[in-house]
Amino acid sequence: MNFVWMFLLSTGCxxxxxxxxxxxxxxxxxxxxxxxxxxVIGLIGVFCLWVGIERLAEESGLIDVLARMAGPVFSKLFPxxxxxxxxxxxxxxxxxxxxxxxxxxxxLGLKAMSEMKELFGERRExxxxxxxxxxxxxxxxxIFPSGVIxxxxxxxxRAPAIIAGPTAVAGxxxxxxxxxxxxxxxxxxxxxxxx
Amino acid sequence: xxxxSYVGTYAFPVILLGVPLYAASKGVKVYxxxxxxxxxxxxxxxxxxxxxxxxxxxxSCFRGSGALDLFASSLGSVLTPLGVPLDMVPLLLIRPVSGxxxxxxxxxxxxxxxxDSSMGIxxxxxxxxxxxxxxxxxxxxxxxxxxxxxxxxxxxxxxxxCGFLAGFLVWRLIAA
Numbered sequence: 144m145n146f147v148w149m150f151l152l153s154t155g156c157x158x159x160x161x162x163x164x165x166x167x168x169x170x171x172x173x174x175x176x177x178x179x180x181x182x183v184i185g186l187i188g189v190f191c192l193w194v195g196i197e198r199l200a201e202e203s204g205l206i207d208v209l210a211r212m213a214g215p216v217f218s219k220l221f222p223x224x225x226x227x228x229x230x231x232x233x234x235x236x237x238x239x240x241x242x243x244x245x246x247x248x249x250x251l252g253l254k255a256m257s258e259m260k261e262l263f264g265e266r267r268e269x270x271x272x273x274x275x276x277x278x279x280x281x282x283x284x285x286i287f288p289s290g291v292i293x294x295x296x297x298x299x300x301r302a303p304a305i306i307a308g309p310t311a312v313a314g315x316x317x318x319x320x321x322x323x324x325x326x327x328x329x330x331x332x333x334x335x336x337x338x
Numbered sequence: 339x340x341x342x343s344y345v346g347t348y349a350f351p352v353i354l355l356g357v358p359l360y361a362a363s364k365g366v367k368v369y370x371x372x373x374x375x376x377x378x379x380x381x382x383x384x385x386x387x388x389x390x391x392x393x394x395x396x397x398s399c400f401r402g403s404g405a406l407d408l409f410a411s412s413l414g415s416v417l418t419p420l421g422v423p424l425d426m427v428p429l430l431l432i433r434p435v436s437g438x439x440x441x442x443x444x445x446x447x448x449x450x451x452x453x454d455s456s457m458g459i460x461x462x463x464x465x466x467x468x469x470x471x472x473x474x475x476x477x478x479x480x481x482x483x484x485x486x487x488x489x490x491x492x493x494x495x496x497x498x499x500c501g502f503l504a505g506f507l508v509w510r511l512i513a514a
Contacts, residue, residue: 144475144487148396155399164404171402172395178438179394183387190379196357198375199368203361243349253382253481260482274490277478281494282501283469291466294445300453306462309508313467316504321497328489 193250206232223268230258278321284314389480434471434498456513467501
């Protein structure tokens with residue numbers, strides 16, 4: 144991330160100076176950081192709602208039920224979380240929300256991240272479990288991509304949902320590719336590489 | 339397809355009511371417990387702000403300076419001989435970086451070509467092929483102050499490329 148951040152900033156600044164785009168670049172940066180603040184403000188409500196619901200699921204034992212149901216599938220993907228119901232249940236809830244296209248996916252995902260961090264600290268298996276959750280949710284595999292479909296419908300498509308199947312194939316490929324890439328990268332490189 | 343859209347629509351009320359009902363049946367004090375969780379959600383959301391500002395600043399700098407367009411045109415000279423339409427190349431670059439940027443670009447492509455045209459279908463598939471990788475990685479790892487993000491970011495970007503490739507191949511089969 145250090146490398147990517149420096150790369151984006153330095154390329155951006157150099158190109159802006161060379162092409163005389165400094166003013167446009169500056170406006171864009173100021174707009175970008177305001178957008179980040181607006182985004183977080185927008186997220187606060189959704190986070191309060193879903194982490195609140197998650198706490199209810201946790202205290203009532205529903206998260207354990209979910210973890211037991213998902214165990215056979217998810218314990219392969221998250222070997223470190225075997226028998227650890229608290230992160231496993233939340234991880235499952237987050238990934239399922241993502242697949243269904245619900246707004247609860249991100250709040251539950253971040254809750255799961257904090258549970259995993261608490262459980263593992265700086266240990267490598269914790270990083271691996273967190274990495275897999277991030278890869279699953281960054282690929283965003285979704286059985287019904289409601290955002291794109293709504294956009295298509297709004298622009299007058301006669302078959303807005305026709306892209307759901309191909310999109311699911313692409314999403315599966317993104318998920319599988321990400322997981323495989325992580326498998327290779329985390330073997331070949333030393334852990335703790337800060338880039 | 340109908341059924342899937344129903345699942346998407348009705349999952350929300352079912353969970354919103356079902357979880358508190360289940361908790362109440364187990365004797366959990368639903369209101370106090372919800373508020374305690376909401377408080378935690380509030381802290382998690384606020385904690386992501388510095389990370390998002392850092393990433394959004396860098397990405398906006400890259401986009402606003404025109405560097406992204408330069409990259410898109412050089413990537414385009416590699417990808418167009420392979421059959422990728424030139425107008426899709428900026429979308430491939432923006433999709434993992436900026437959610438709102440990609441949505442605006444997809445909307446523009448759909449408007450220009452028509453949502454049911456071959457190009458419109460490809461833009462829709464590429465838009466849905468992956469989520470905003472940089473945003474997800476920043477948000478998730480930022481919220482737990484985890485700095486070892488390099489391998490995950492690289493993996494997710496490789497995953498995005500696989501998703502785009504698969505989407506493109508399916509499109510070639512059905513629409514091109």
